[in-house]
Amino acid sequence: MLTDTPVIHPQPRRSAGRARLGLLVALLAVVAIVAVGIGVRANESKDLKTWTDTQALPSVILVSPVAAAQGAALVLPGRLEAWSRAAIFARVGGYLKSWKADIGAKVKAGQLLAEIDTPEVDQQLLQARADLAAAKANASLSQTSAKRWQAMLASDSVSKQEVDERNGDLAAKQAQVMAAQANVERLTATQGFQRLTAPFDGVVTARSTDVGALINVGSSTSGQELFAVSDVSRLRVYVQVPQSYAPQIKVGTDARLSVPEYPGEPFKATVIASADSVNAASGSTLVQLQVDNPAGRLLPGAYTSVRFDLPVQPNVVRLPASALQFDDRGMRVATLDQHDHVLFKTVTIARDFGDTVEIGSGVTAADRVIDTPPDGLSDNDPVQVSKPAAANTVAEAKPHG
Structure with missing residues (x-):
């Protein structure tokens, strides 16, 4: 006989399982949140440390x-000098008779600059010529006497000693003639210094005498300079180059000059010589340049600024x-x-x-x-x-x- 038996379902067990699952999920979520928070804090701490370390670095x-x-430009002061300069001194004393060239005059080699009146030298020359004539007369007489005594020696009319004395006297008289002749030539050459002439083509840059002035014999160490003649067709430029730059300034190096009287206008110059030694007092080397000056625009003795364009180091x-x-x-x-x-x-x-x-x-x-x-x-x-x-x-x- 069939009876109706109710079916019993396990609802409570399933509810308990779901509860445990929900609790597990919640726990995992909490763990994840905590882990993420810890990671974020760790990253922030690391970033903060990195930023702090970075800020601590200079x-x-x-x-x-x-x-x-x-290359650099080396600009140095320099001075202009005439290519050739001759100071004219008197080689004979007297009075200035006349002068023919004033300062600034262009002269040629051998051109007369001045004449000196030398009466004392003129009289000395006359006396020397008279002494020469007397010496020649004495030598001629001595020669005639020596020849006669030499002829008499053959006949034993005179002794050999006497003949030798006459020959010795002849040699002495001939020596006196030579001395007198040399004295005449000396005074003649001295008389030639009455005329002061230009030694080369150039310009008269100084005249320090006038007509009637007393003239004494002079030299570069004493006496008065009467005239100065300079060759200014080309000029020398002297520059003191510092020791550190001296090896770069060689013979043949080009440079540019500038002078105050021609602002903005350069003049080309070329190094032609170097002292190849260092001045212990200044620590520099003397260098010489040449600049052409056909028009005479540059003046000797003037200041100039010298520019060297150095090569690139x-x-x-x-x-x-x-x-x-x-x-x-x-x-x-x-x-x-x-x-x-x-x-x-x-x-x-x-x-x-x-x-x-x-x-x-x-x-x-x-x-x-x-x-x-x-x-x-x-x-x-x-x-x-x-x-x-x-x-x-x-x-x-x-x-x-």
Whole structure:
């Protein structure tokens, strides 16, 4: 007999399983949230540490050494001198009879400049000629006597001693003739100095005498300079070149001259000689240049400015003066290696332009140089590179007119 038995379903077990599952999911969510929070805090802490470490590093600005595109210009003072200058002194005393050329006059070689009246020399020459005539007469008489005594020696009328005495007297008289002749020639040459002439083609640059002036025999160390004649068709230029630049200024090097009387007009000159020695007092080498002066525009004795265009030095670079640091180790600059660590290098200055300097040795164009390095930097210190702020362009107000 069939009976109706109710079916019992396990509802409570399923509800308990779902509850446990929900609790597990909630727990996992909490764990995930906590893990994410921890991770975020860790990242934030790491970022904060990184930012703090970064802020602790010194910030530096880099500059690049610039190789010179052209050689430097060396400008030095110089003086102009005549190619040839002759001071005319008197070689005979007397009074100035006349002068024929004044300052600024162009003269030719051998042209008469002045005449000197020399009465004493004229009288001395007359006396010397008279002495020469007397010496010749005495020599002629002595020669005749010597010949006669030589003839009598053959007949034993005279002794050999007497003949020798006559021959000796003849030799002495002939020597007196030669001495008198030399004295006449000397006075004749001295009388020729009555005429003062130009030694070469040039210009009379000095005249310090006048008609009637007493003239004494003079020289470069004593006496009065009567005239000066200069060859100004070309001039010599003398320049003292500093020792550091002397090897670059060689014979044949071109230069440009400028003088105050012709502003903005250069004159070409060429190095023709060098002293090849250094003056211990000035530390420079004397260099001589030649400049053509066909029109006579340049004046001897004038001041000039000499400009040498030096060749480009392969190892010379230019840096701002603010990149230099001077301490007990000498002149140095701070550079960065490939890991942005500081590396100091000792340098030498070739030329100082004030705001910039030319470095002769120590750095190259490939180095990264720190501009205005902070105090306290040492080798191998890490730094951070910051870009320089853009310079603001300020228009300056210009005055009207």
